[in-house]
Amino acid sequence: MKKYDLVLQEFKKYYKHLSEEELFIKDLNKREIAIVPFENDIMIRHMSFNDLKSLKEYIEKNTPLHLYYSSAYYKEPHATDMNVKGWEGADLIFDVDADHIPTNCKVDHDKWICRNCNFQGIGHAPENCPNCGEKKIESISWICENCLNIAKEEVFKLIDEYLIPDFGVKIGEIEICFSGHRGYHIHVLSENFKKLSSDGRREIVDYVKGIGLEPRLHGFKIGSNGSIIGPDPKDPGWKGRIARVFYEYINKCTLEELEKVIGKKAEIIIKNREKILEDIMSNPSSWTRLKKVGIGNIVKIINIAIRDILCNIDERVTIDIKRLIRYPNSLHGKTGLKVCRLSYNDLEKFDPLKDSIVFRSGEIKIYVKEIPKIRIGDYEIGPIKDKEIEVPKSLGIYLLCKGVAELLS
Numbered sequence: 001m002k003k004y005d006l007v008l009q010e011f012k013k014y015y016k017h018l019s020e021e022e023l024f025i026k027d028l029n030k031r032e033i034a035i036v037p038f039e040n041d042i043m044i045r046h047m048s049f050n051d052l053k054s055l056k057e058y059i060e061k062n063t064p065l066h067l068y069y070s071s072a073y074y075k076e077p078h079a080t081d082m083n084v085k086g087w088e089g090a091d092l093i094f095d096v097d098a099d100h101i102p103t104n105c106k107v108d109h110d111k112w113i114c115r116n117c118n119f120q121g122i123g124h125a126p127e128n129c130p131n132c133g134e135k136k137i138e139s140i141s142w143i144c145e146n147c148l149n150i151a152k153e154e155v156f157k158l159i160d161e162y163l164i165p166d167f168g169v170k171i172g173e174i175e176i177c178f179s180g181h182r183g184y185h186i187h188v189l190s191e192n193f194k195k196l197s198s199d200g201r202r203e204i205v206d207y208v209k210g211i212g213l214e215p216r217l218h219g220f221k222i223g224s225n226g227s228i229i230g231p232d233p234k235d236p237g238w239k240g241r242i243a244r245v246f247y248e249y250i251n252k253c254t255l256e257e258l259e260k261v262i263g264k265k266a267e268i269i270i271k272n273r274e275k276i277l278e279d280i281m282s283n284p285s286s287w288t289r290l291k292k293v294g295i296g297n298i299v300k301i302i303n304i305a306i307r308d309i310l311c312n313i314d315e316r317v318t319i320d321i322k323r324l325i326r327y328p329n330s331l332h333g334k335t336g337l338k339v340c341r342l343s344y345n346d347l348e349k350f351d352p353l354k355d356s357i358v359f360r361s362g363e364i365k366i367y368v369k370e371i372p373k374i375r376i377g378d379y380e381i382g383p384i385k386d387k388e389i390e391v392p393k394s395l396g397i398y399l400l401c402k403g404v405a406e407l408l409s
């Protein structure tokens with residue numbers, strides 16, 4: 001395992017110099033700690049530490065390839081029997097993973113292969129092989145700037161559009177972590193959500209993903225003279241959101257686009273567009289001009305218009321109340337990048353492919369099997385196939401961790 005000699009050595013150095021404060025998490029003594037060691041891929045779970053000093057000592061001695069802690073708080077976090085552990089609550093966590101967002105650039109940097117029949121493709125990997133139907137797809141996926149920017153926008157959307165206005169979460173209760181690889185974790189550390197069951201958390205997921213949403217039930221009614229009464233953009237929750245996305249869509253759409261959604265009735269809207277928009281924004285909001293368009297068509301438009309405002313999150317993470325989550329300021333074993341803890345105000349300026357780099361000095365020689373165009377820090381490289389190169393240590397370790405390069409000399 002030559003590859004890991006250097007990576008292990010660098011990880012070890014990193015953890016040696018990490019301060020105890022950087023390992024701070026809320027109520028450490030109630031959390032389960034887990035690591036994946038370098039020696040094998042078998043996770044060591046059910047550890048607990050009473051203070052930062054003992055945790056720091058442990059990871060200095062046992063350099064982790066991956067380091068995790070439980071989103072849950074337990075009475076006895078070291079107990080191996082989940083029933084004995086004594087679940088006391090859990091942070092509310094959202095996972096925004098660029099891997100789950102269908103970005104356009106995936107065809108430029110992602111590949112997949114079916115391990116059953118060797119059928120190959122580029123871009124987002126399908127769940128089943130289109131050739132043989134088996135679920136034995138192995139994907140080689142990469143993160144690029146575009147993927148990570150889109151992931152960042154998703155984080156802002158979740159917080160600005162839902163968590164703060166609709167769920168009353170305060171900015172100070174939100175902690176954002178760059179995962180060190182493909183996305184962000186949003187932790188809500190609030191007593192208000194701590195005891196929430198898995199089902200309760202699923203309701204929140206459905207709410208921010210718009211699952212089961214019936215726009216018609218959000219403020220639409222037929223008035224006595226057959227006119228349409230609709231929601232006000234200033235209404236809280238989904239009511240106001242529906243009015244706002246409808247407004248924005250109508251404001252921007254072309255006749256052709258709208259015709260694809262509601263056919264000939266599109267003309268009525270485009271002809272009276274300015275007045276319709278003015279009415280929706282007036283106080284009180286009025287939808288009467290849309291009488292001839294009909295509620296059915298309005299709902300069709302809304303169902304198209306809301307797509308951009310729904311959150312692209314991995315629901316499994318949120319509903320799992322015993323999840324193990326990457327430890328802030330630990331290193332991601334598949335990239336060597338740091339799991340960066342950010343406040344809401346840090347996020348805008350944060351450059352995940354630069355600010356998460358820890359191995360800043362020196363160069364190493366590697367053999368690269370195959371990589372697309374990638375950037376780490378200010379260094380851009382690729383596409384490359386079958387080549388020996390000298391690269392900055394950060395990039396070299398990244399490629400070694402990804403398993404696409406071998407260390408030379």
Ligand SMILES: [Zn+2]
Pocket residue numbers: 114115116117118119129130131132133134
């Ligand atoms: Zn196949």
Ligand SMILES: [Zn+2]
Pocket residue numbers: 103105106109142143144145146147148
């Ligand atoms: Zn990308």
